[in-house]
Amino acid sequence: MTSAVSFQKVSRHFGSVRAVDAVDLDIVPGEFFAMLGPSGSGKTTCLRLIAGFEQPTAGSISIFGERAEGVPPYRRNVNTVFQDYALFPHLNVLDNVAYGLMVKGVGRPERQKAAEEALALVRLPDYGARRPGQLSGGQRQRVALARALVNQPKVLLLDEPLGALDLKLRENMQEELKSLQKALGITFVFVTHDQGEALSMADRVAVFNDGKIMQIGTPEDIYQRPKTRFVADFVGSSNVLPPDFVQRYAGQHRWGSLRPESIRISRANGEGVAARLVSTNYLGATTRLALDAEGLRLHAIVPAGAALPREGEAVVLTFNREHLHLMDELG
């Protein structure tokens, strides 16, 4: 099957900076694909390479089997929802949404009808006559979405689409994007630095660091079975355990990762890892504990309401051996 987007050894260097470094990537048609990573990890550059705003320094990109190098953005069947939405302030909402059809020469009645349908799709009917400046952040985002979708792209690119929204709105939008993607069947590629967002929305996630992809997999893969220390730490703030520590409790001299929620805490007697409670951090549904185990800083998450030891008190940590995930990375 042809990939929706395929990268073969793609690099993009800016002077001596390797923003994207020999990346291989295959995005399946119709999937919701997330590019996750800290800022400067190359995920946005990858998105811009797909959109055509950047050209690869080396390697080749194809979109639905067609070579994309040298093809300008306006000849690609790919549309982008920009981080700052980039709505045109001099056009009203309807003309903003109809813009793509207008430059393609679609007649006025036809493109206005299509624009109205797209606005209804993002649940903003009757907003056509307003100016972008009169809309809230969430509404602008929906307009940007409608403006991209009206062109019926084969791939929709979303650059940190929810970054500027407040928490409540972000959660609503996450669900809505997800169901929109299911209904339309379009390949969505979205960039985020929020691991929660990537895990909850995407079918597959690529974790970026330093211009390279550290791991590609389903959210469960990434979360439960991180391949490298970076992935373990970045996705869900896992406890990264050094080989000596792992040797003692699992019998193998390898790096390990242990999720904060996998750690159980009991009072100081019995088998387990001896530790001291450093601080507690109340998070509402859960409480996050910082622990000191033989000089190693560990974090544990316990449900709200659990009986907690006092700060500074000695405790014993236990965990299920199956939850300790061993990583491939050496050293």
Next chain:
Amino acid sequence: MRSDRGPSAPIGLKLAATGGLLFLHLPILLIFVYAFTTEEKSFVWPPPGLTTQWFAVTWNRPDVWQALSLSVRVAAISTAIALVLGTLCAAAVSRTKFFGRETISLLVILPIALPGIITGIALRSAFALAEIPFSFWTVVLGHATFCVVVVYNNAVARFRRTSGSMIEASMDLGADGFQTFRHVVLPNIATALLAGGMLAFALSFDEVIVTTFTAGQQQTVPIWMLEELIRPRQRPVTNVVAMVVVLVTLLPILAAYYLTRDGDQIAGSGK
């Protein structure tokens, strides 16, 4: 006592403000009055009598028409050149990063920071060195040097305020370079260009120093006025021309003011 009067300004301040405004605008009013005087050799106060004959006299003087037409043509062409070059330069400086960007920005602005006499002498000797005869076009070139600055400054400020991703959004939605310029860039910088163009036109229209250094036999309106003031006949003709110039320059500036004010309302609403 004064504090009891609430928000009303103290009498001294009112007087000072009125005095200042009168000082600024009475001389302009005097120019208007002298356009109607019957005394033609010197300006005497009060005017011995009032007449409208100078309007007819002015209308029939070919030198007035020549000077006006030259000034309008020079200003229009310099402004047109400045609009193209100033916008292109502003786009380059604000859109991309390249080596020497700040230097180029400074060099573009320099002609307006330098005294006109320096620009004038420099251009004159440059034209002489290149053996270019002084003509209509040397005046246009001289004026374009400072007109570009005005347009550039306006355009650069506007480019900095418009989101860079808007151009990318337009390309992303299928518009090529020309369509993007026509449908996105131009509408967003139009009011800035209008304001810059008006100012450039006005600057060119009343420019004296650079013109004297770059003109041959050509007389623009300000040069014509200077020459006319030395002659002891038909003096009020100068005043009639001055009146027309005031009206002709005031109307576009008022128009520009109202046009850009509406534009700002649209851009600023809901923010």
